[in-house]
Amino acid sequence: MLGRIRRMRGWRRRWRARSRLQKMDLYSRGTLKVMLWFFLLTWSVLPIVAAGPQDPGVSALSLALLAVNIAQCVLGCRRIDPAYDHYLGHAVFPRRRLVAPVALLAVATALVAALAVVDARSVFPLLQMNLPIAVMVPYTLIVPIRTFLLHCLAYAALTTGVFAAAGVRGGQLLAPAPILLAVGAMMLPTVRPGAWGLRNMxxxxxxxDVQARLAVAEERLRFGRDMHDVLGRNLAVIALKSELAVELAERGRPEAVAQMVEVQRIARESQREVRELVRGYREADLAVELDGARGVLEAAGIDCTVSGPADGLPAGVQSALGWAVREATTNVLRHGNARSCAIRLAAADAVVTLVVENDGVPDHAPAAPGSGLAGLRERLAPMGGTLETARPGDRFRLTVTVPLRRPAELGEEVAAV
Structure with a gap:
């Protein structure tokens, strides 16, 4: 009993760990597999049971047909995943894997023809409808629509020939072709639209992903250009003045000292400019981050509410809270399957509090804590800020507090008093 409970929890954890798109992919594939067994039950098992008592020869043929249909379903279910991967462009379906299903289809067709000869009853058109479904479902995803329809027409003609060769006459001889063509036509709107939509998704x-990588690459290029603009000219001047200072020093000229002093001044100026560049690059604007978080979460299908003023805060506090919003948004998108997220901002008693709460709590904690929250704590520490996480019920809450004045400033005020 405990083992079953653990397995069920494991299945639930694996299901919750999947993204929405992965869940839809798994649902689409599973639906087709369930459909194969549903058709087997309704169009193969029930007609044979409904036929009632039969002589030994007919019973043997019926059981043989049922066994072949079950084998077709098993093979068909195993072919659905590679057929889906082929349609989605993730892998190429090996055509040799169609040999066994086609062979079973030929055997099942011959058995239905034999049953139609020895026991001409009205239930056997249903058996004919179930014959090709286990092959058609994956085959619909492998070949183009025109090729699929032509092959359905060829199979209907071959089936009619097999029935005629077996001695079937009259209406039973004419029934297979329209039935099989109708089943083939039904498979196209049943199978392909779902796969087509999934492929587009x-x-x-x-x-x-490509757009995100391009954005990162563009940002790196921009930062590289800014760094080149800041350092390129200064480094060239430093190189020239250093060479001039070496030549003057070799000649014993006192002007070499002045040149090296100028080199020192330019190097310090370059260091200051680089610090300003990096500081501007690393600072995060709180209002921009809040708007960006709301837009990203809503685009991902997560209801997001933002409350509290973001204006009038010191630049350092805004930067720290902006990074906290960015990290919290990333965690909401990456972990769990949140449906709603609330971002609250409040200032009281010279302390600003940011609360990000969502309902996408994973079933289990990660094996190792991520580096994002650890880096955020390190960023908040010099300002006297704190970061706390909690799990009240089925929600996850991240709370960040930042004082409006740094601890050093508070210490200076106390010392002055």
Whole structure:
């Protein structure tokens, strides 16, 4: 009993760990597999049971057909995943894997023809409808629509020939062709639209990843250009003045000292400019980060509410809280499956408090804590800020507090008093 409970919890954890797109992918594949067994039950098992008592020969053929249909379902379910991967462009479906399903389809067709000869009853058209479904479902995803329809027409013609060769005459001989063509036509709107929509979603997801990588690359180029603009000219001047100072020193000229003093001044100026550049690059504007977090979360299908004023705070406090909003938003998107997120900002008693709370709590804590929150704590420490996490019920809460004045400033005031 405990083992079953642990397995069920494991399945639930693995399900919760999947993204929405991965869940939809798994749902689409599973639906097709369930559909194969549903058709087997309704169009194969029930008609044979409904036929009632039969002579030994008919019973043997019926059981043989049922065994072949079960084998078709097993193979069909195992072919759905590679067929889906082929349609989505993730892998190429090896055509040799169609040999066994086609062979079973030929055996099942021959058995239905034999049953139609020895026991001409009205239930056997249903058996004909179930014959090709286990092959058609994955085959619909492998070949183009035109090729699929032509192959369905060829199979209907071959089935009619097999029935004629077995001695079937009259209406039973004419029934297979329209039935099989109707089943083939039904498979197209049943299987392909869901796979087509899923493929578009995967392509959109890949496009987002490419866009994110391009944005990162563009930002790196921008930072590189800014760094080159800041340091390029100064380094060139430092190199020239250093060479001039060496030549003057070799000649024993006192002007070499003045040149090196100028080199020192330019180096310090360059250091100051680099610090300003890095500081501007690393600072995060709180209002921009709040708007960006709301837009990103809502685009991901998560209801986001933002409350509290973000204006009038010192630049350092805004930067620290902006980084906290950015990290919290990343965690909401990356961990769990949140449906709502609330961001609250409040200032009281010379302390600013930021609370980010969402309902996407994972079923289990990660094996190792991430570096994002640790880095955020290190960023808050010099300002006297704190970061706390909590899990009240089925929600996850991140609380960041930052004093409006640094501890050093408070210490100077106390000493002055």
């Amino acid at each position: 995967w392509q959109a997801e890949e496009a987002k």
